[in-house]
Amino acid sequence: MVERVLDRYRERTVEALLRHIPEQSPPYLYELAADYPGRPCKGLRAALCLATCVAFGGDPARALNPAVTVELFHNAFLIHDDIQDGSELRRGEPTLPAAYGVEVALNVGNATNLLGLQRLMANRRELGGELAWRLFEETELMCRQSLEGQALEIAWIRDNACGLVPGDYYRMCLKKTSWYTFLYPCRTGLLVAEGAATEANRLDRFGWYLGAAFQIQDDVLNLAGTEADYGKEIAGDLWEGKRTLMLIHLLERCTTAERVRIVRYLSRTRAQRGPDAAEDVQWLLDRLAAYDCVESARQAAAGLVEAAEREIDRVLGAVDDEGGQEADEAREFLFALPGFVVERGR
Amino acid sequence: MVERVLDRYRERTVEALLRHIPEQSPPYLYELAADYPGRPCKGLRAALCLATCVAFGGDPARALNPAVTVELFHNAFLIHDDIQDGSELRRGEPTLPAAYGVEVALNVGNATNLLGLQRLMANRRELGGELAWRLFEETELMCRQSLEGQALEIAWIRDNACGLVPGDYYRMCLKKTSWYTFLYPCRTGLLVAEGAATEANRLDRFGWYLGAAFQIQDDVLNLAGTEADYGKEIAGDLWEGKRTLMLIHLLERCTTAERVRIVRYLSRTRAQRGPDAAEDVQWLLDRLAAYDCVESARQAAAGLVEAAEREIDRVLGAVDDEGGQEADEAREFLFALPGFVVERGR
Structure with a gap:
C-alpha cells in the first residue's frame, strides 16, 4: 500500500515538476535541473505533503505545487551535497559534479533552488496571498534548519569532534534530516488542508521521530548495504568521517x-x-x-518507529474520518510510513 | 563626491547587514557570512539602490533593507563564484574556499542567500505586503538573469566557443553583470521611492550601458592591473579561458x-x-x-559611459528637483557614476 501511494503521488509530482522546467535554457542549466528528479526515487517528501493534505481533509490538487516545491529544494540539497562530499554516485548513476564538474553542478543546484522559489511565488495565484506567505515562512525556516544541521555535521568532521553523545546526534538529525524530509512536508500539507491560521506544528513530533529513524537507517545502509541496493558508495560515511550514531556508540564502547x-x-x-x-x-x-x-542503531531506529506510530495515532485520532476513500488511504499511508521507512531497501 | 556618497551609504548598509547576522551560529556558518561583507569594498550596489530611491524622492530609511538585500545576494554570488573559479584571492585576502575548503564555503554561500531571503521577508512588515511581493519578483528575476548569464559564460568555456562576436559578449554581460549590479538596485530603489505600481524599468538602459562598461573595465583590470590594485589574481581570466570582449577581438583580428x-x-x-x-x-x-x-575594449567602455550619461540625463530630466540637499547629491551621484566606474582603480 505504501509503495502504491508513493508511486501515484511521485508520478503526479514529477510530471508537474518537469512541466515547470523552462525549455529555453542556456546549455548545462535547466536541462540538468531535470536530471536528478527524473532518476528513480521514492518521492517521499512530495508524497508526505500530498498525503498529509488529503488525510486532513484537503484537496490534493492544491498541495501539488507545494509538493513540487519540496522536491525541488530536496534535489538542490542533493546536488550541493554531492559537491561538498565529492560523491561519485547518486541514485545509481554518476553525480552531477562527477559528470559535469563543480562549476556546472553548483549552477544547476542554484537553478533548482530558483525553480523552487518560482513555485513558492506561484502559490500566490493558486492559494492566495496569505497562505503563499505562510508557505514562504515555512520554507525559510526549513532551509535554515537544514543548513544549520549540515553546518553542524561539517564542523564535527572539521574539528574532529570525538566526544559526542547520542543526544548531539539526534539534535543534528532533527535539523539536517527531519526538518526538510518530514516536518516541512507535514507542515505544508496541513497548511494547505486547513489554511494559513492552522497549528501547522501538530505533526512535528511524528516527523522528528520518523526523521531520526530514517537517518539512522540510511547510516546503517551506508555501512551494511550493497552498492546496488543503496545507489551510493558503500561505507562512504566512514571515508568521510561522518559522526553517525554508530560511530558515536563505537567511540563510547571501544578500548x-x-x-x-x-x-x-x-x-x-x-x-x-x-x-x-x-x-x-x-x-x-x-x-x-x-x-x-550496527545492531544497537537498528534497535534505536525500531524504537523511533514505534514512537512515530504512537504520535500519528494520537494526532489522527482527533481527525474526523471523512473525505472518502482517498483520505482513508492517505491516513493509512501515514500510519504505515514509519515501518516502511525502516524496512526500505534504499 | 562619488566616493563620499559611496562611503556613507556603504557604512549604513554594512552596519545594518552585520546587525542581521545571527549571533547563535553553528561553527563556520553565519560568522563566515560576515567575512566578505566586512572586507574593504565599494558597496556599489547598495549605494545605487539608496541613491536611486533618494534621487526619485524616496526615504532612504525605507530602502536600507533592500540595499542590504542586494549586498547579501552579491556576496553569496561571490562565494559561489570563488568556488567555481577556484580563485585564491578576493578583495586582497584568501577566498573562503581557499581558506576553509569547498564544503564550508558552499554552506556559507547558501547561508548568505538565506539571509537575503530573510531580508526580503522583513520587507512585508517594513514596506507592506504589496511592495514586499514586488521586491520578491524583482529578486527572482535578478537571480534568474545572473544564473543564466553565468551559465552562458561557463558553457562557452566548456564547449570552447571560438566564433563569438561582440554582441554575444554584450548579451551575456547584461545577464551576468548588469542585471544584479545595476538594473536590480535601480529597480528596487525606484520601487521603494514610488511604490509597487511604478514603472520600475525606466533605468534599465542606464543600468545596461553602465554594466557593460563596468564589466569591460573589470576585464581590462584583470589583464592590465596589478594584484595590489585589483585584489585578485592577475590574468586570471586568461587562465580560466573567459570569453572577454578582448579575447573575442583577438580571435577576430589574429592570423x-x-x-x-x-x-x-x-x-x-x-x-x-x-x-x-x-x-x-x-x-x-x-x-x-x-x-x-585592450585599447579597443577601453574605447568601447568609454562609449558605453557616454551612453549611460545620456540615459541618466534623460530619465532624471523628467524628475522634479525636489527633496533638498540629499536628493540633489543623489542625482549628482547617479550622473557621475558612469565616469567613476571606468576610472576606478578596482
Whole structure:
C-alpha cells in the first residue's frame, strides 16, 4: 500500500515538476535541473505533503505545487551535497559534479533552488496571498534548519569532534534530516488542508521521530548495504568521517587503544590518509560489528518507529474520518510510513 | 563626491547587514557570512539602490533593507563564484574556499542567500505586503538573469566557443553583470521611492550601458592591473579561458596560425595545460597588446559611459528637483557614476 501511494503521488509530482522546467535554457542549466528528479526515487517528501493534505481533509490538487516545491529544494540539497562530499554516485548513476564538474553542478543546484522559489511565488495565484506567505515562512525556516544541521555535521568532521553523545546526534538529525524530509512536508500539507491560521506544528513530533529513524537507517545502509541496493558508495560515511550514531556508540564502547586509532583515522582528511586507508575502513567496519554498534542503531531506529506510530495515532485520532476513500488511504499511508521507512531497501 | 556618497551609504548598509547576522551560529556558518561583507569594498550596489530611491524622492530609511538585500545576494554570488573559479584571492585576502575548503564555503554561500531571503521577508512588515511581493519578483528575476548569464559564460568555456562576436559578449554581460549590479538596485530603489505600481524599468538602459562598461573595465583590470590594485589574481581570466570582449577581438583580428595556438590553448582546462602554460598566458598578453585589444575594449567602455550619461540625463530630466540637499547629491551621484566606474582603480 505504501509503495502504491508513493508511486501515484511521485508520478503526479514529477510530471508537474518537469512541466515547470523552462525549455529555453542556456546549455548545462535547466536541462540538468531535470536530471536528478527524473532518476528513480521514492518521492517521499512530495508524497508526505500530498498525503498529509488529503488525510486532513484537503484537496490534493492544491498541495501539488507545494509538493513540487519540496522536491525541488530536496534535489538542490542533493546536488550541493554531492559537491561538498565529492560523491561519485547518486541514485545509481554518476553525480552531477562527477559528470559535469563543480562549476556546472553548483549552477544547476542554484537553478533548482530558483525553480523552487518560482513555485513558492506561484502559490500566490493558486492559494492566495496569505497562505503563499505562510508557505514562504515555512520554507525559510526549513532551509535554515537544514543548513544549520549540515553546518553542524561539517564542523564535527572539521574539528574532529570525538566526544559526542547520542543526544548531539539526534539534535543534528532533527535539523539536517527531519526538518526538510518530514516536518516541512507535514507542515505544508496541513497548511494547505486547513489554511494559513492552522497549528501547522501538530505533526512535528511524528516527523522528528520518523526523521531520526530514517537517518539512522540510511547510516546503517551506508555501512551494511550493497552498492546496488543503496545507489551510493558503500561505507562512504566512514571515508568521510561522518559522526553517525554508530560511530558515536563505537567511540563510547571501544578500548583506549582502539580509540587512539579511531581518533587518528578521523583526524585525517581523505586526501591525507595513506594507502592503508582501505584497511582502516575495513577495521572500523569490524569494530562496529564487534561492539554491536550496527545492531544497537537498528534497535534505536525500531524504537523511533514505534514512537512515530504512537504520535500519528494520537494526532489522527482527533481527525474526523471523512473525505472518502482517498483520505482513508492517505491516513493509512501515514500510519504505515514509519515501518516502511525502516524496512526500505534504499 | 562619488566616493563620499559611496562611503556613507556603504557604512549604513554594512552596519545594518552585520546587525542581521545571527549571533547563535553553528561553527563556520553565519560568522563566515560576515567575512566578505566586512572586507574593504565599494558597496556599489547598495549605494545605487539608496541613491536611486533618494534621487526619485524616496526615504532612504525605507530602502536600507533592500540595499542590504542586494549586498547579501552579491556576496553569496561571490562565494559561489570563488568556488567555481577556484580563485585564491578576493578583495586582497584568501577566498573562503581557499581558506576553509569547498564544503564550508558552499554552506556559507547558501547561508548568505538565506539571509537575503530573510531580508526580503522583513520587507512585508517594513514596506507592506504589496511592495514586499514586488521586491520578491524583482529578486527572482535578478537571480534568474545572473544564473543564466553565468551559465552562458561557463558553457562557452566548456564547449570552447571560438566564433563569438561582440554582441554575444554584450548579451551575456547584461545577464551576468548588469542585471544584479545595476538594473536590480535601480529597480528596487525606484520601487521603494514610488511604490509597487511604478514603472520600475525606466533605468534599465542606464543600468545596461553602465554594466557593460563596468564589466569591460573589470576585464581590462584583470589583464592590465596589478594584484595590489585589483585584489585578485592577475590574468586570471586568461587562465580560466573567459570569453572577454578582448579575447573575442583577438580571435577576430589574429592570423590563422595564431588562432590555431589560441584555440588549442583554450581547448584545455587549467589542469590539462602543461608546464608551458605561463608562457602561453604571457604570449596571449603580448598578442592582446599587439592587436590593440585592450585599447579597443577601453574605447568601447568609454562609449558605453557616454551612453549611460545620456540615459541618466534623460530619465532624471523628467524628475522634479525636489527633496533638498540629499536628493540633489543623489542625482549628482547617479550622473557621475558612469565616469567613476571606468576610472576606478578596482
